[in-house]
Amino acid sequence: MKQSKIFIPTLKEVPSDAEIKSHQFLIRAGYVRQSARGIYSYLPLAQTVKNKIEAIVREELAEIGATEILMPVLQPAEIWKESGRWDKYGADLMTMKDRHNRDFALGPTHEEMVTDLLRDDINSYKKLPLTFFQIQTKFRDERRPRFGLLRGREFLMKDAYSFHAETESLDTTFDDMATAYGRILDRCGLEWRSVIADSGAIGGTGSREFQVIADVGEDTIVYDKNSDYAANVEMAEVYYKANPSTEEKLAKEKVATPGMTSIADLVEGLSIPIEKTIKSLLVQADEEIVMVLLRGDHEFNDVKLKNLLDLTVIEMASETAALEVMGAEYGSLGPVNVPADMKIYADSAVQDIVNASVGANETGYHFINVNHGTDFNVETFADLRMVQEGDLTPDGVGTLSFAKGIEVGHIFKLGSLYSEAMKATYLDENGRQQPFIMGCYGLGISRLLAAIIEQTADDKGLVWNKLLAPYHVHLIPIKPADEDQAALTTEIEKLLAENNLTSLIDDRKERPGVKFADSELIGLPVRITVGKRAAEGIVEVKVRATGESFEVETADLLAKINEILN
Amino acid sequence: MKQSKIFIPTLKEVPSDAEIKSHQFLIRAGYVRQSARGIYSYLPLAQTVKNKIEAIVREELAEIGATEILMPVLQPAEIWKESGRWDKYGADLMTMKDRHNRDFALGPTHEEMVTDLLRDDINSYKKLPLTFFQIQTKFRDERRPRFGLLRGREFLMKDAYSFHAETESLDTTFDDMATAYGRILDRCGLEWRSVIADSGAIGGTGSREFQVIADVGEDTIVYDKNSDYAANVEMAEVYYKANPSTEEKLAKEKVATPGMTSIADLVEGLSIPIEKTIKSLLVQADEEIVMVLLRGDHEFNDVKLKNLLDLTVIEMASETAALEVMGAEYGSLGPVNVPADMKIYADSAVQDIVNASVGANETGYHFINVNHGTDFNVETFADLRMVQEGDLTPDGVGTLSFAKGIEVGHIFKLGSLYSEAMKATYLDENGRQQPFIMGCYGLGISRLLAAIIEQTADDKGLVWNKLLAPYHVHLIPIKPADEDQAALTTEIEKLLAENNLTSLIDDRKERPGVKFADSELIGLPVRITVGKRAAEGIVEVKVRATGESFEVETADLLAKINEILN
CATH class of the missing domain: 3.30.930.10 (Bira Bifunctional Protein; Domain 2)
Structure with missing residues (x-):
């Protein structure tokens, strides 16, 4: 296919609204155009x-x-x-x-x-x-x-x-x-x-x-x-195996924690390990508001609670709802002295914590040395957290990446x-x-x-494999009007076609630099440049994926191309 | 492809809303289903x-x-x-x-x-x-x-x-x-x-x-x-070559024509040849009402007038408009004494008529012996009629079918x-x-x-050529459970596949009559029936297009199928 007969509107500039490389290169390499927001023409x-x-x-x-x-x-x-x-x-x-x-x-x-x-x-x-x-x-x-x-x-x-x-x-x-x-x-x-x-x-x-x-x-x-x-x-x-702390349970104690509204504040302010803190969340679960407890360093996974309770709607309760139900702000919530009808669901890791620190449901105060079973009761312990990189696989054998x-x-x-x-x-x-x-x-x-x-594009443009490439070979005569170059280009085009290889022939009157830059953008697997040594039957072959290039005699060309493609 | 694995819902009855054979057979042969009016699923x-x-x-x-x-x-x-x-x-x-x-x-x-x-x-x-x-x-x-x-x-x-x-x-x-x-x-x-x-x-x-x-x-x-x-x-x-009548022009004469409102009435009632009558039509041409004249046996072609006058809208003027403008009903219109500003366009054939009969613009009366140039004037003579079967081609050489x-x-x-x-x-x-x-x-x-x-279906169903057939061969074992039939069916399926011929194998537990009727409906070019003589390696081959059938030995099967297909 002659490049002059096909619509490939390449662009030098990166389109301002294209944030990711597939979007940028699809536009720049002349593969697609947007017709309305989120609606494209495939060129x-x-x-x-x-x-x-x-x-x-x-x-x-x-x-x-x-x-x-x-x-x-x-x-x-x-x-x-x-x-x-x-x-x-x-x-x-x-x-x-x-x-x-x-x-x-x-x-x-x-x-x-x-x-x-x-x-x-x-x-x-x-x-x-x-x-x-x-x-x-x-x-x-x-x-x-x-x-x-x-x-x-x-x-x-x-x-x-x-x-x-x-x-x-x-x-x-x-x-x-x-x-x-x-x-x-x-x-x-x-x-x-x-x-x-x-x-x-x-x-x-x-x-x-x-x-x-x-x-x-x-x-x-x-x-x-x-x-x-x-x-x-x-x-x-989450792979969970019970590993309770052997520490002796102490009596709970209320401490003033002015300005401490996050787990990080608490760890620093009270000088305690994060593994001994409990994070308390209020969740709107369909019609009901429930409390969810997690170890301080763990993140809540709402899909797991949704599936556990077979909920239709799940979302975090609002700050207003927290104040209304608990009488305290979000940074001071905890499982001690919750309203009688409030259900508490806790991640499995919470049951291993002894002498935990939790919010006191009173703005500016926390409890320390709080223990489940003694100071609060949990409806269900279950897997409610997001896994973390390095956690064990669910069978306890592998490690998660x-x-x-x-x-x-x-x-x-x-x-x-x-x-x-x-x-x-x-x-x-x-x-x-x-x-x-x-x-x-x-x-x-x-x-x-x-x-x-x-996954495949590099910083110069698209990079296609043999199976997906719009054409296998980009055939570029430096001077299409030059007799030797024209003859060799035609010869190579024929050779490729006879061997079921498709080619795009850049017959445009453009400078070599423009042709090469467009070729990198378009990303065909093999580029063949027909230039000064055309009379000798020698061309330059460049591999798009690796950037390697070498001179090849016509007689060896087919073997070389097949080697690159396969 | 096994017929049991593919959705081909054939029907015995002709769907009540299907008026033409492509519609009927596409539904009956299980090719399409309607999902909403004029909206189809392709099976x-x-x-x-x-x-x-x-x-x-x-x-x-x-x-x-x-x-x-x-x-x-x-x-x-x-x-x-x-x-x-x-x-x-x-x-x-x-x-x-x-x-x-x-x-x-x-x-x-x-x-x-x-x-x-x-x-x-x-x-x-x-x-x-x-x-x-x-x-x-x-x-x-x-x-x-x-x-x-x-x-x-x-x-x-x-x-x-x-x-x-x-x-x-x-x-x-x-x-x-x-x-x-x-x-x-x-x-x-x-x-x-x-x-x-x-x-x-x-x-x-x-x-x-x-x-x-x-x-x-x-x-x-x-x-x-x-x-x-x-x-x-x-x-x-229309091929038109002037051929004026040599008859002597007579003076126009008004005659009573009670109840004669069509050209046929006039021809019969006045005992005149139809070629001596002129049909007068009133046409709404964009904003203007114009009169169109045709020889009595010719039909008006509105596209020709539309293109001649470069009109956007063209339609026949209403009966009411005719009465209002001409003071006469549609059956008595004519070109004599029309309003001064009314333009008359006439088909070329009208200029050859001498002593024509036309409506008198007075209900119940016609003029006879009317002549253009003498009794009425035409704005333009042009090709304004539909061609008729047997007319000459525009170059005057051939004949129209x-x-x-x-x-x-x-x-x-x-x-x-x-x-x-x-x-x-x-x-x-x-x-x-x-x-x-x-x-x-x-x-x-x-x-x-x-x-x-x-164009291709017959009264039994669809008839595909080799290039369009969904499969080349319909392979029908009469008793799929019979050991000899099953073995021969598998052998033929393999033979076909090796030779790039596709087959649909009717492995359903249905009576032979049902299988054969479905096969005619579906319309694959070749039907192979594997039946009683399977043990001898003999099958029946039937050509869908001609209805011919003959027994063929397995050894000759491929040649026979290729002969039918090509």
Whole structure:
């Protein structure tokens, strides 16, 4: 392909609104343009890479027996009302009215649609299991679209759905899907982790996220370097083995702590170890306010309390609520003398502390030498804290490391959540109506494109592997009008084409410096410069990934290129 | 692929709302399902065919140097306001508001979007020409969605756009695109015609439609069996060579014609040849009411008058308006004694008539022996009528035939219509700002799928050619549990796969009659039945297109299948 015939609007300047490198380089290298906030056009190079990613996705999903379908973007409001999500989904759901004033959602996901599709036509366990996928433009009206393709309002997803008569069948498809995702991410050349995750808004009985390791990732993942263990930090279980202090229990004592409102103040002001302090939090748990206790050096994990108590809503109680309920400010709260009906939940580590320091529920005062069982009672001890780097893995064998990740995929065991709500049933072997058991499996195609760039780009631009590169070779004649250079360029173009290698030929009348800088930005794996030694049949080959370059004779060129690509 | 693992919900009954065969069979053969009026889900078989059509489209467009992009579905209202189409497009334009109350259109077409995309980044004639295409879901809120995929509200289009500095360059790309369309339709195995067309709502300086010949087509096309000439009936020019009657002109005479209100009444009542009658119509042409004259046996073509007078709106004047302006009812109108300021436009054939019969502008009376120049004056004689089957071609050499067509493609020379409105300019060789010269090129992918079926399906179901078939072979073991049949089925499946032939294996526990009927519906090119003679290595091969069947030994099977497919 001649570069003059293809739209690649490269830019020298970093766009002012692009904070991260995938966003910056996608714009600067002429791969995408923004058309409205969080809404992008894919120019030829991005479209080619996207098509290659989609081809890999199609191959790997076919490998596990999933078949491709395409459901509509426009989804009638009725099915979203059946599932209860028309109201629950919130302002992120884009909606419109047709000319007859009927409401439609612009699909952000297709659980309702696929359930509606199957419920009319699948009526027997004999026709199950079935697994479908589609690759489609999706819509979500993000409050703050940002980071280019990482968080857009119109984006490309591969979404898949499976229907089963038995839980074991769902488990098998879930595992197959995880395997396929792994192969897809491997073929994209990525360092990634599959992590235990929270099912969140989609719901269901289990889920895994697929995280691409990258500094700009919004998720923290914890993993063990020496095992398969990996989890979203919110879901990482703490390894706890009782290790009570052998110290003798003393009688509690009230001390004045003027101006000490944080654990750090207390440790310094009273000269006590942080491990002997207890942090007391007030939490609004659905309709009730409860107290949560943590060792001073630990952080609260609200997802764990939410799951423990099966809550719908969880948030920190306000300063006003604290004053009203406890008669003290946030910096002086503690578990001694709480209102009679207030439940206290404590992290497991709290039960090992003897002679702890806690707030006295009186502004400016703390208790020291406080002991549970003696001075206060706990409803439940449970794992309620965030893991810390260096903690043991849940099995107590490995050690946790932390990393930042970009979530590119999330797979869910939905169970019968949607099929029950939407009365989507089949007849089982005994002729009884049963709701479908379902799974759903998302993979962000446009987000994956950005994540690959976050992990692979260097400071000069994009760096593609052989499988994803829009073209394999960037062929640059220094003077396209020079007879020798033109002839050799044509010869090499032909050689490459005959060997199923694609090339982008920079036939523009630009200075070599401009051509080279654009070439680094665009990031094709191999650059071939046809210059002064063209008459001798000698060209310069440069490897984009390593920056190495060397002179190569035409006769050796093909072997050299294949060596670099593989 | 095992049939038990794929969703193909075939139906015995013809769906009550499906009027045409593509709609009926797409539903009955389990290819699509309707999710809302005019909004469909593509099930696995349709999706596979659609992917194959898209692959053909991509190949043929790459062949002419077009590169693929993907623009957003959501288009900011601002650019539609710039082009003037936000208001003009009407209720067919689907729109929505985002969470910040900003207006968006759901793209029915992308002229504004692509112009907006290019105007920021292309500033010099040196970077032109450029040609792009995309394959995308489009939206149009049809008042009466019908005929399944032929006229839906959410549908798939290939739309392409080209940008030029010279008209000649546009002409070249327009011709290249026409060639590519021809190759696409040929590879789909279609009988089609490329016809001269009206540019309609899109605008511009020239256009061609690509019509697939089919009885249910909504368009009438006229063509010459012995040449390349073909046109939409609206655009077909009449070959006119003056041939004035040699009859002596007589003086006009008023005759009572009670109850004669049509040309047929007049011909019968006055015993005159129809060629000596003149039909007088009143037409609302923008703000003005004009009279149009046609020979009695000819039909008015309003598109021709619209183009002649460069009108925005054209419609027949109402009965009330006729009475008010002419003082007579529609059945008694004529060109004699019209109001002084009324302009008369007449079809060319009218000038050859001597001693014509016309309405007297008095209910119940006509004039006979009326002559133009003597009894009335015409503003302009021009081609204002519809061609008739058997008319000569515009060059006077061939003869016109009629056919019904489904418009699957329409390509336009837009010129600078959009670029001027949207101030999208480049600098020419002399450093002067010039608006881009543009072309746009639409091809309906989902409509093409339906059109192929209209032309190829028989009374039993779909009939696919090798290139489009979702699988090449339908492999049907009569008793999947029988050891010999199972072994031979597996052997044939392997043989096919090794030779790049795909197969659908009907492993369902169904009666042979059910399997055969489903197989006819689904329409794979070759059916192989593995039955009683499996132990001998003999199967039955049936050709879907012709209905022929014969027994074949395994050793000869591959050759036989390839013979059928090619």
